[in-house]
Amino acid sequence: MHNKTLAELNLGLQAKKFSSVELTQFFLNRIDKHIQLNAYITVTPELALAQAKAADQRLAKGTSDLLTGIPIAQKDIFCTHGVVTTCGSKMLANFTAPYNATVVEKFNQSGAVMLGKLNMDEFAMGSSNETSYYGAVKNPWDINTVPGGSSGGSAAAVSARLAACATGTDTGGSIRQPAALCGITGLKPTYGRVSRYGMIAYASSLDQGGPMTRSAEDAAIMLQTMAGFDEKDSTSVNLPVPDYRADLNKSLVGLKIGLPKEFFGEGLNEDVAKTLALAIDEYRKLGAEIVDISMPNLKLAIPAYYVIAPAECSANLSRFDGVRYGYRCESPVDLTDLYTRSRGEGFGKEVKRRILMGTYALSTGYYDAYYLKAQKIRRLISEDFKTALASVDVIMGPVTPSTAFGIGEKMDDPIAMYLSDIYTIAINLAGVPAMSIPAGFVAGMPVGLQLIGDYFSEDRLLNIAHQYQQVTDWHNFIPTGFE
Numbered sequence: 001m002h003n004k005t006l007a008e009l010n011l012g013l014q015a016k017k018f019s020s021v022e023l024t025q026f027f028l029n030r031i032d033k034h035i036q037l038n039a040y041i042t043v044t045p046e047l048a049l050a051q052a053k054a055a056d057q058r059l060a061k062g063t064s065d066l067l068t069g070i071p072i073a074q075k076d077i078f079c080t081h082g083v084v085t086t087c088g089s090k091m092l093a094n095f096t097a098p099y100n101a102t103v104v105e106k107f108n109q110s111g112a113v114m115l116g117k118l119n120m121d122e123f124a125m126g127s128s129n130e131t132s133y134y135g136a137v138k139n140p141w142d143i144n145t146v147p148g149g150s151s152g153g154s155a156a157a158v159s160a161r162l163a164a165c166a167t168g169t170d171t172g173g174s175i176r177q178p179a180a181l182c183g184i185t186g187l188k189p190t191y192g193r194v195s196r197y198g199m200i201a202y203a204s205s206l207d208q209g210g211p212m213t214r215s216a217e218d219a220a221i222m223l224q225t226m227a228g229f230d231e232k233d234s235t236s237v238n239l240p241v242p243d244y245r246a247d248l249n250k251s252l253v254g255l256k257i258g259l260p261k262e263f264f265g266e267g268l269n270e271d272v273a274k275t276l277a278l279a280i281d282e283y284r285k286l287g288a289e290i291v292d293i294s295m296p297n298l299k300l301a302i303p304a305y306y307v308i309a310p311a312e313c314s315a316n317l318s319r320f321d322g323v324r325y326g327y328r329c330e331s332p333v334d335l336t337d338l339y340t341r342s343r344g345e346g347f348g349k350e351v352k353r354r355i356l357m358g359t360y361a362l363s364t365g366y367y368d369a370y371y372l373k374a375q376k377i378r379r380l381i382s383e384d385f386k387t388a389l390a391s392v393d394v395i396m397g398p399v400t401p402s403t404a405f406g407i408g409e410k411m412d413d414p415i416a417m418y419l420s421d422i423y424t425i426a427i428n429l430a431g432v433p434a435m436s437i438p439a440g441f442v443a444g445m446p447v448g449l450q451l452i453g454d455y456f457s458e459d460r461l462l463n464i465a466h467q468y469q470q471v472t473d474w475h476n477f478i479p480t481g482f483e
């Protein structure tokens with residue numbers, strides 16, 4: 001049952017081949033069996049089985065939706081009414097949200113079953129899932145390596161079949177990078193396509209939730225539920241949501257693919273580059289035309305991001321002060337002691353590093369030199385995408401410079417860690433949508449191919465990804481031990 005796609009699960013449920021309760025229990029057993037991956041922070045068996053029972057009733061009545069009765073899991077950054085939401089932090093270890101994130105609400109309305117909350121880097125800051133207060137997540141393809149981050153629990157869970165699909169969020173690569181390292185399909189939608197209401201903020205102008213699935217078709221099904229205008233999120237965009245499955249089978253003859261030379265230079269592992277070249281060849285066979293392009297400002301993405309994201313996070317995380325909710329230190333002597341010790345004890349090292357960097361960049365005297373400058377670079381990067389996407393339909397490139405690295409390998413070297421997002425970060429600065437799709441293996445470890453499109457072209461990206469998945473099998477591979 002765990003190898004069925006969302007569409008297949010839906011058919012099985014409709015045809016009463018199995019019930020949602022059976023399916024849910026099946027996934028709960030798998031989660032138990034593979035607990036060593038540490039993919040979940042919280043498992044909610046009672047809630048899941050209650051939701052499954054309700055889903056079975058809905059299926060019997062014939063009022064079901066595509067996801068009714070299907071067991072999914074939420075990244076622990078989405079607030080869930082009555083279920084603890086930690087955001088991977090000690091700061092929120094005791095936080096039970098009094099409301100649902102819009103995304104969670106939408107899945108509830110569709111009748112999906114929530115198996116639990118997935119592990120992640122603390123406040124989504126990281127590229128390896130090692131900054132989580134709840135411990136590192138292991139990559140199902142090799143448990144000595146990282147699954148990527150920050151949505152590492154989501155990627156590991158989908159790859160190991162511990163959920164039929166999962167949500168993720170992507171501020172600088174956190175859907176695509178772990179999707180690539182765990183061999184699954186991940187889509188970061190256009191900024192504003194999916195509501196951020198109830199999604200704990202890291203860097204508000206960059207954060208975007210999206211689907212993490214096994215295939216592009218599954219991603220289309222999930223995005224259908226997630227996307228749409230939300231009056232509770234002032235940055236959500238009021239545009240109609242297309243039928244994301246309608247054009248999956250459109251031919252790619254004449255598709256123009258741009259390959260930015262900046263994506264294929266120094267720093268990219270040679271074997272990864274060879275694997276990607278084969279994937280591009282597949283597209284050529286599907287009738288696409290390949291064009292070399294240049295995006296000169298891409299190299300400025302990492303420095304600009306590591307000013308903008310920390311600046312926004314320093315403001316967003318100021319609400320965690322030990323007064324209103326979250327962790328509070330023992331016996332504070334006065335208000336300053338309460339603030340400093342609650343924050344000092346509640347946040348981990350990487351989060352503190354970001355708050356310090358961000359506060360510095362925003363301080364009087366440095367604001368112009370760092371923050372303003374970074375915003376100007378952000379504009380230049382957006383212009384690069386605009387220019388490139390005026391001449392090609394889609395940009396392709398790597399997602400990560402190498403396959404998954406070892407647990408512990410980069411923890412003492414933040415710059416090396418930051419560089420693992422070198423191919424994903426510019427996309428968030430521009431706000432365009434992008435996907436990672438499984439494109440092969442190097443020494444048994446998955447490699448992802450990145451597809452980047454114009455604003456609100458998710459349907460086109462899904463079509464481009466789906467066509468590739470019709471002629472390749474990489475997305476169907478299962479890590480050994482999880483068959």
Ligand code: GLN
Pocket residue numbers: 124125126127149150169170171172173174175202309421
């Ligand atoms: N690794 C990047 C960071 O730590 C991106 C994380 C994300 O997309 N949430 O900021």
